[in-house]
Amino acid sequence: MSPPALLEPGTRTGNYRRGKDHLLTGADGTSYISMEDFAVALVDEAERARHVGGRFTVAY
Helix, strand or coil, X not given: CECCCEEECCCCCCCCEEECCCCCCCXXXXXXXXXXHHHHXXXXXXXXXXXXXXXXXXXX
């Protein structure tokens, strides 16, 4: 699991987008996720195993 360009403390929303090998950016060009939502994404992957043996990234 690869982080976005900016990973910092924030609010847990439970919302995020998943991608493969490329940096995910929003319409404004930013690549960000809170540490709380990054943790949620990591646990979601551990529980559901959608990317076994593959790389993926998450961001808003």
